[in-house]
Amino acid sequence: MQIGIDIRVLAKGARTGIEEYALNLLDSMVALKPDARYKFFYNAFSKVPLEYPWLKAPNAELREFRLPNRFVFDPFSYFFNFPKIDRLLGGIDVLFSPHFLISALSKTCPRTITFHDLSFWHYPNFFSPRKRWWHLSLGIKNQARAADKIIAVSNSTKQDLVNFWKINPEKIFVIHSGIAENFKPRPQNDPKLEHIKKKYNLPDNFIFYFGTIEPRKNIIALIKAFERCAGQFQNEDLRLVIAGRLGWLFKDIIKTARTSKFKEKIIFTGFIDDVDKPYIYNLAKIFVYPSFFEGFGFPPLEAMASGVPTITSNASSLPEIVGDAGIMIDPYKIDELAAAMEFVLSDAALRRELVRKGLKRTKQFSWEKTARETLRVLTNN
Numbered sequence: 001m002q003i004g005i006d007i008r009v010l011a012k013g014a015r016t017g018i019e020e021y022a023l024n025l026l027d028s029m030v031a032l033k034p035d036a037r038y039k040f041f042y043n044a045f046s047k048v049p050l051e052y053p054w055l056k057a058p059n060a061e062l063r064e065f066r067l068p069n070r071f072v073f074d075p076f077s078y079f080f081n082f083p084k085i086d087r088l089l090g091g092i093d094v095l096f097s098p099h100f101l102i103s104a105l106s107k108t109c110p111r112t113i114t115f116h117d118l119s120f121w122h123y124p125n126f127f128s129p130r131k132r133w134w135h136l137s138l139g140i141k142n143q144a145r146a147a148d149k150i151i152a153v154s155n156s157t158k159q160d161l162v163n164f165w166k167i168n169p170e171k172i173f174v175i176h177s178g179i180a181e182n183f184k185p186r187p188q189n190d191p192k193l194e195h196i197k198k199k200y201n202l203p204d205n206f207i208f209y210f211g212t213i214e215p216r217k218n219i220i221a222l223i224k225a226f227e228r229c230a231g232q233f234q235n236e237d238l239r240l241v242i243a244g245r246l247g248w249l250f251k252d253i254i255k256t257a258r259t260s261k262f263k264e265k266i267i268f269t270g271f272i273d274d275v276d277k278p279y280i281y282n283l284a285k286i287f288v289y290p291s292f293f294e295g296f297g298f299p300p301l302e303a304m305a306s307g308v309p310t311i312t313s314n315a316s317s318l319p320e321i322v323g324d325a326g327i328m329i330d331p332y333k334i335d336e337l338a339a340a341m342e343f344v345l346s347d348a349a350l351r352r353e354l355v356r357k358g359l360k361r362t363k364q365f366s367w368e369k370t371a372r373e374t375l376r377v378l379t380n381n
Contacts, residue, residue: 002037003378004085004092004109008069009099013048015274016212017298018116021153021177022098023052028178028371030054036379037061039089044069063089069101077104078139084109094378100140110148112378117153117295117316118160119216126216126292128248141165149377153177153296156317173377176321177296178367185307185359186282196279200269206239207341208284208308210272210299211291213254214247218290218313218331220256223266225290225338230262232342243269243280281306286344286351289313290331297321301365304358309351311340325361326354 009022030038031054038060042050045068055062065088067073076082086092086109097103097113105111124132144150144165150172152158158174161167186193196202207226211217219242226240242257257266272280281287287303289312300312300322312318314328322328327344329336344350 001035001094001379002039002092004039004041004089004095006041006085006095006097006099006101006103007050008041008043008101010050011042011044011047011069017296018099020298021114021116024178024180024367025098025371025374027052027054028367029375030057030060032368032371033375033379034059036375039063039092041065041085041089043067043073074102074137077102078137080104096374096378100138100143102138102143111146112149112151113143113147114151114153115144115157115161115295117157117293118164119293119295121160121164122293123216126214126248131248147171149173151175151374151377154317154320156320157295173373175370175373175377176365177298178370179298179301179305179362179365180367182278183281183302183305183362184278186279190279190282193279193283196276197283199276200243200272200280201267202241202269202280202283203237203239203267205236205285206241206267206283207345208241208243208281208287208303209289210243210277210280210287210302211289212244212247213242213250213268215249215252216292218292219253221331221334221337222288222290223253223256223260224334225288225341226266227260227262228334228338229342229345230265233345237265238285238345239265239267241267241269241284243272245271277302278306281308284308286311286341288337288341289318290329290337291315291318292331294318294321300326301362305362307355307359309344309354310358311337311344323357323361325357 040062043065045066081104084104084106086106095111100113144167152172152174155174158172162169281303287308287310289300291313293316297318300310303310310326312326313331315331327340329340
């Protein structure tokens with residue numbers, strides 16, 4: 001079987017949730033079915049070079065093109081249904097798209113698309129005008145209706161597809177994303193922990209947030225909740241560490257932190273190298289992720305797998321992913337978030353129980369499982 005895979009999502013070299021999904025899934029997929037031929041479509045006028053082991057597998061083939069997606073490839077695909085990706089790949093049995101980018105295909109070539117979330121539909125105000133225009137230009141609703149099959153990374157995303165766009169639920173397959181094996185508890189005497197602590201100038205005792213710095217993640221509420229509980233832990237010199245790249249409308253978040261009466265205790269690390277992420281989780285006392293909306297939500301899962309007590313929202317997919325292994329709060333109630341933080345920080349027995357539950361819960365998620373279920377959808381068996 002010849003499986004075409006659109007990997008244009010990797011062109012910018014970013015490592016947000018969608019890129020993490022694509023990279024980890026493809027690494028497992030190529031190894032799981034060596035009798036299949038994988039043809040990877042990679043197009044962009046300016047793109048990063050790809051250096052991944054799965055691209056060098058004997059059953060993998062990379063075909064690169066340099067057409068500008070936004071100004072040439074996408075408009076031609078949208079208005080003229082040309083050029084057809086299956087023909088550019090030399091013929092395939094199915095095209096798999098890890099994200100909803102525009103793809104022109106021959107009528108005989110089926111397509112499966114992964115939908116991660118409909119946050120742009122729920123909360124358009126959380127996106128820049130440019131990003132809203134981009135979503136509109138892709139004709140995403142029509143793509144969902146035209147797709148032969150859809151993979152939703154959570155039941156929450158599936159229900160949104162059905163409720164908002166009336167997509168046939170029978171063609172939507174819920175396949176949870178996985179978690180990388182390097183997210184795990186580390187021995188306290190691991191010298192790498194001290195190295196990472198110095199590299200990012202981290203304090204001894206801190207609450208941790210990791211993710212994009214943008215309004216959808218509800219970081220302002222986290223800062224205000226920290227202000228309300230910081231006074232309770234003055235003797236422990238508790239800090240708040242906010243890690244991740246700057247996103248849309250980040251200035252209000254930075255301003256809230258810089259004008260806080262506890263501003264000296266709020267630390268922004270900026271970008272975190274991927275290889276360092278598992279160690280920073282291990283250094284945190286608790287992890288807090290009060291996001292308004294997530295299609296899946298990698299950070300809470302990564303934190304739990306690293307043995308960190310986790311507090312997150314009771315919104316969208318997060319209860320489905322975290323289960324009873326984390327403390328759930330209403331993201332619109334700052335008092336509730338502050339109380340949960342104080343509760344977990346002051347109760348060592350509760351923290352140990354959350355760690356135990358978190359480690360057990362995360363064993364349900366693996367990229368091999370995700371890849372196996374994805375291949376079942378793509379190959380119809």
